[in-house]
Amino acid sequence: MKLILRSFILLFSLSTLNAKEMPPNIVFILADDLGWADPSCYGSTFHETPHIDSLAKRGVKLSNFHSTSPVCSPARASLMTGLYAERLGMTQPACHINLVSLKAHTPDKGWPHQKVISPKSTTRLDTVFPTYAKVLKAQGYVTGHYGKWHLGHEPYTPLEHGFDVDVPHTKSHGPKGSYFGPKKYSDSFTLKKGEHLEDRMGQEAIEFIKENKDRPFLLNYWAFSVHSPMFAKLDLLDKYRKKAAKLPTDAQQRNPIFAGMIETFDDNVGLLLKAIDEAGIADRTIIVLSSDNGGTIESAYTHEAYWGNGTVEEIVDIPATSNYPLKSGKGTIHDGGTAVPFIVVWPGKIKAGTKSDSYFSGVDVFPTFVEMAGAKMPTGVAIDGVSQVPALITGEEVRDTLYGYWPNYLVERNGSIPSAWIRHGDYKLVSYFFDGKNNKHRYELFDIKNDIGENHNIAAQNPERVAKLSAMLKQHFVETEAVLPKLNPNYDPQAKAPQK
Secondary structure, eight states, X not given: OOOXXXXXXXXXXXXXXOTTTSOOEEEEEEESSOOTTOSGGGTOSSSOOHHHHHHHHHSEEESOEEOSSSSHHHHHHHHHHXXXXXXXXXXXXXTTSSOOOOXXXXXXXXXXXXXXXXXXXXXXXXXXXXXXXHHHHHTTOEEEEEEOOOSOSTTSSGGGTTOSEEESOOSOSSOSSSSBSSEEEETTEEEOTTOBHHHHHHHHHHHHHHHTTTSOEXXXXXXXXXXXSOOOOHHXXXXXXXHXXXXXXXXXXXXXXXXXXXXXXXXXXXXXXXXXXHTTOGGGEEEEEEESSOOOOOXXXXXXXXXXXXXXXXXXSOOXXXXXXXXXXXXXXXXXXXXXXXXXXXXXXXXXXXXXXXXEEGGXXXXXXXXXXXXXXXXXXXXXXXXXXXXXXXXXXXXXXXXXXXXXXXXXXXXXXXXXXXXXXXXXXXXXXXXXGGGOOEEEEEETTTOTTOOOOOTTTOHHHHHHHHHHHHHHHHHTTOOOXXXXXXXXXXXXOOOO
């Protein structure tokens, strides 16, 4: 991608402004692997999320927000930069590995058992890209990142991407074996014995709010929850075991560990809201809550529960969650992999208790935050996202098309294969690379308005619509300069995957 990199200019000083003139604070609460149907305000009858529900009552709840990828690093990179994951070349959650790669490529040869060669992803978010933190910092905001990053460790941490503060400033992409201490995450951040990681992160973020209540701030509270490893607090585990015992064994959501983890996350959301209220800044603070990708549906992740004495108990064959009525979950091309909760509270701007079906992509977060802050978008940079401020305030539609890209295999977990999708209007087209007759792409078409679960493929009955949407998807790849999969010349349908 061709970028004209320019320095950000501070347009005006904020030091002399009074509270009424100050631009709004922005608090961005991002869960990890919280599914579209996990909060009770989105339909869950098993999980209890009173504080998330209270946010929905105070603002607008979106039903059609989609991350650009069904896994964390690519989705997070899009949120920060306003760029599609395919433009960034970030197609896998590989930003914690030692290899530093800032340019994606697709090898000429692949594994014999795989028909398609997947691109090799970038493994860091390059600091040449603008971020909403850089823009707001140049505008006079104090900026803090608390929690998971997973876009690269030094020199690619939040500190190099526009944040003044980064806690825990760790190389780790998740909890180190458990959410409970003792654990050391960096030279400046250690959990004490029995201390819960999410509780500690919440308290750290609250201190940031208290320290900066008299000036405009941007707070990324990017929770480690509710990603694996699955560890719940003992009292919550007991609570949800009793609740699950009253449910049929085929209930969509009945995992007590995952439910307990969600409640701990929700508790910390509540503490953040309380801190904002007590600081007297609620009327000038925008709060956004979302998730990086869809909910985890694999029982392989739900094996461990923490007990107060440090022992571990096995719980098997219970899916972490269900994204029903959406199909599948994290790591797949279906809507369960990319549709996530998205709630926005903007006092004085957004009517409380509203709902929106407007299309909103992860790439839209950057320009939306910038407009909310009254800042200017950086010039000379190709930003894929569009500001959704009109949609949030008046319901005006600003986007009619969504895109998703997942050019990887995850056969062992969920059967996903290299693919991409486009949603235009009520229809979603899924393209499976080289998976059709004569090595052509294979297409599935769904009428999402009448088939939200993607159960009925109507591609054969709608060849003209398939042709139109596939052409739009192809043009999208051209415009984003996407690194695409290749047909594997070494493919052998009789070959087996190497044993681990």
